[in-house]
Amino acid sequence: MQPKHIAELILKGFKRHFALFEDSTAAASRYFNQADWPGFLQLSSERISFYDQRVNETLQQLKQQLPDPGGSAGFWQDVKQQYSDFLQMHPQAELAETFYNSLFCRLFERKYFHNQNIFVQTTLNRQQLPAPVASVYDSYFPIQNSLKQTLRQIIADFRFGPDFIDLERDIRYLVRSFLDQSSHGKYPLHLIRFDILKSAFYRNKAAYIIGRVVTPEGQQPFVIPVLHQQACSTAPSEGLYLDTLITEPEQLSVVFGFSRAYFMVQSPVPSALIQFLRELMPHKTLAELYASIGLHKQAKTEFYRELLQHLTRSSDHFVAAPGIRGLVMMVFTLPSFPYVFKVIRDEFPESKPISRATVKARYLQVKKHDRVGRMADTMEYSDVALPIDRFAPELLEELKQSIGGSLRIEDELVVIKHLYIERRMIPLNLYLEQVGSDEKARIMKDYGQALKDIIAANIFPGDMLLKNFGVTRHKRVIFYDYDEVQYLLDVNFRALPKAKSIDDALYSDVSVAPGDVFPEQISTYVTAQPELRDLLLKSHPELMDPAYWQQMQQRIRAGQFDDVFPYPDGMRFSARFHEKSA
Numbered sequence: 001m002q003p004k005h006i007a008e009l010i011l012k013g014f015k016r017h018f019a020l021f022e023d024s025t026a027a028a029s030r031y032f033n034q035a036d037w038p039g040f041l042q043l044s045s046e047r048i049s050f051y052d053q054r055v056n057e058t059l060q061q062l063k064q065q066l067p068d069p070g071g072s073a074g075f076w077q078d079v080k081q082q083y084s085d086f087l088q089m090h091p092q093a094e095l096a097e098t099f100y101n102s103l104f105c106r107l108f109e110r111k112y113f114h115n116q117n118i119f120v121q122t123t124l125n126r127q128q129l130p131a132p133v134a135s136v137y138d139s140y141f142p143i144q145n146s147l148k149q150t151l152r153q154i155i156a157d158f159r160f161g162p163d164f165i166d167l168e169r170d171i172r173y174l175v176r177s178f179l180d181q182s183s184h185g186k187y188p189l190h191l192i193r194f195d196i197l198k199s200a201f202y203r204n205k206a207a208y209i210i211g212r213v214v215t216p217e218g219q220q221p222f223v224i225p226v227l228h229q230q231a232c233s234t235a236p237s238e239g240l241y242l243d244t245l246i247t248e249p250e251q252l253s254v255v256f257g258f259s260r261a262y263f264m265v266q267s268p269v270p271s272a273l274i275q276f277l278r279e280l281m282p283h284k285t286l287a288e289l290y291a292s293i294g295l296h297k298q299a300k301t302e303f304y305r306e307l308l309q310h311l312t313r314s315s316d317h318f319v320a321a322p323g324i325r326g327l328v329m330m331v332f333t334l335p336s337f338p339y340v341f342k343v344i345r346d347e348f349p350e351s352k353p354i355s356r357a358t359v360k361a362r363y364l365q366v367k368k369h370d371r372v373g374r375m376a377d378t379m380e381y382s383d384v385a386l387p388i389d390r391f392a393p394e395l396l397e398e399l400k401q402s403i404g405g406s407l408r409i410e411d412e413l414v415v416i417k418h419l420y421i422e423r424r425m426i427p428l429n430l431y432l433e434q435v436g437s438d439e440k441a442r443i444m445k446d447y448g449q450a451l452k453d454i455i456a457a458n459i460f461p462g463d464m465l466l467k468n469f470g471v472t473r474h475k476r477v478i479f480y481d482y483d484e485v486q487y488l489l490d491v492n493f494r495a496l497p498k499a500k501s502i503d504d505a506l507y508s509d510v511s512v513a514p515g516d517v518f519p520e521q522i523s524t525y526v527t528a529q530p531e532l533r534d535l536l537l538k539s540h541p542e543l544m545d546p547a548y549w550q551q552m553q554q555r556i557r558a559g560q561f562d563d564v565f566p567y568p569d570g571m572r573f574s575a576r577f578h579e580k581s582a
């Protein structure tokens with residue numbers, strides 16, 4: 001087999017992967033139109049495994065064609081050269097490079113993972129061959145018609161299946177919001193342009209129209225969530241409605257946050273779509289943006305490049321992550337870089353009767369699940385090499401003790417066999433020590449809301465201690481410790497047996513099965529501090545009530561999915577304009 005044929009075979013594997021990825025993404029609009037939420041969640045979860053399935057398939061084909069993949073010296077360098085030639089004018093070139101890397105890394109040992117063989121650094125010259133950005137969006141010019149007519153046209157061009165309940169009302173709200181909240185709204189029509197991405201972004205029960213408004217002042221996001229109203233006793237009409245208008249980049253960042261499920265969006269030229277998004281949210285990294293649209297393997301590639309680059313520009317040391325040490329995970333961080341590195345410990349104490357495989361399965365379960373803005377995404381890496389001189393000596397010693405089985409030292413490198421990388425947050429227990437009483441009350445309320453959001457998505461966090469939650473830059477509470485998660489439906493929520501007398505209480509023999517949970521004791525699972533317990537129970541008393549948890553289970557069994565809005569309720573048109581729009 002010639003290098004050219006191998007390069008073709010790999011590219012064919014990638015082509016099949018991307019075609020299937022795009023097919024499933026295209027199906028998202030059908031599920032949205034039919035309001036088939038269980039179907040949508042299933043699709044979105046399945047899509048996450050597509051990549052590994054295609055890499056494995058291609059690997060099998062390759063092994064059949066090339067029984068001795070090692071070949072002669074230089075063989076794989078020729079394959080790589082040929083492959084990069086094919087990518088010169090390829091619309092998904094960066095993804096195809098990553099696919100090549102995945103394949104190569106499954107065939108060979110880590111010592112061969114360098115630029116001569118794989119794309120540690122991209123060979124694409126993004127400056128020389130700019131992505132064909134114009135292909136991903138349409139431009140609209142209000143000077144040609146009115147502002148209202150332009151907005152009508154933007155919505156009409158998406159050809160959503162179901163009718164709108166009252167599109168004229170929603171367009172009025174849109175115009176008013178634009179004029180009120182955007183400084184770009186003050187410009188005369190002939191100085192305004194809207195650029196709108198061609199495909200809607202689907203996630204959970206919403207479709208997002210994503211674009212920007214351009215005026216002499218620059219550009220600003222112009223994003224409209226479209227929702228379904230299903231008929232019920234309080235809302236007799238059924239159909240679509242526009243829920244709000246988002247124009248603030250910070251607000252859009254929250255919509256694209258790392259604790260939410262991946263968007264389903266058609267992106268024939270991902271680099272162009274990402275470039276567009278990056279201009280709207282300059283603080284987000286390429287890795288974060290690729291992950292947000294479900295290209296999580298590309299996110300891993302970009303992240304690794306960002307890490308390597310960061311290491312060359314900084315000089316601080318990896319240290320243990322601040323906070324209480326985990327019993328299952330050893331967690332460390334680089335203070336100048338906003339991520340944590342989590343490695344499964346060699347041994348767990350008796351209080352954690354789980355296996356390494358269970359821990360991995362639970363982390364994967366969360367990755368594939370709807371994370372509802374409350375569970376951090378993780379990137380899983382194998383054989384990560386980090387420079388030994390960047391480790392604080394105390395940390396290195398602790399790592400040797402706690403994760404020695406996953407760690408080896410090769411020359412000047414610490415190589416970690418398996419690790420998770422996650423955004424760094426301030427552990428909630430530490431955060432609470434630093435803030436005043438008003439913020440304490442607010443954050444404990446948000447913690448309770450985080451529990452409710454997670455529960456509504458059919459996840460029982462298991463370990464609800466404050467140290468297992470973090471506070472983001474946007475001051476939101478997010479869960480990050482998944483080794484005890486279960487589906488909510490697998491838990492048996494029980495009321496504590498009532499003691500008739502003191503004797504009864506002392507001698508009663510309450511039998512507790514492994515899946516039993518007693519919500520009346522919930523605050524004791526959270527914290528030992530009475531002040532914090534009181535704050536939680538004041539804002540969320542129902543968390544103590546077994547009937548509440550059972551009711552949540554019934555809702556899930558009945559296929560009812562709550563809306564999770566990635567923006568404050570007060571921003572919704574229904575709240576702002578005092579008319580009922582939802």
Ligand SMILES: Nc1ncnc2c1ncn2[C@@H]1O[C@H](COP(=O)(O)OP(=O)(O)OP(=O)(O)O)[C@@H](O)[C@H]1O
Nearest residue numbers: 322323324326327328329331423424425427467481
């Ligand atoms: N994303 C993060 N940002 C900041 N700190 C983190 C993050 N993830 C973990 N930590 C820190 O590391 C500690 C241990 O992490 P984690 O809770 O995931 O480990 P664990 O072994 O599963 O814990 P447990 O003993 O509760 O099971 C946390 O208490 C926190 O201090």
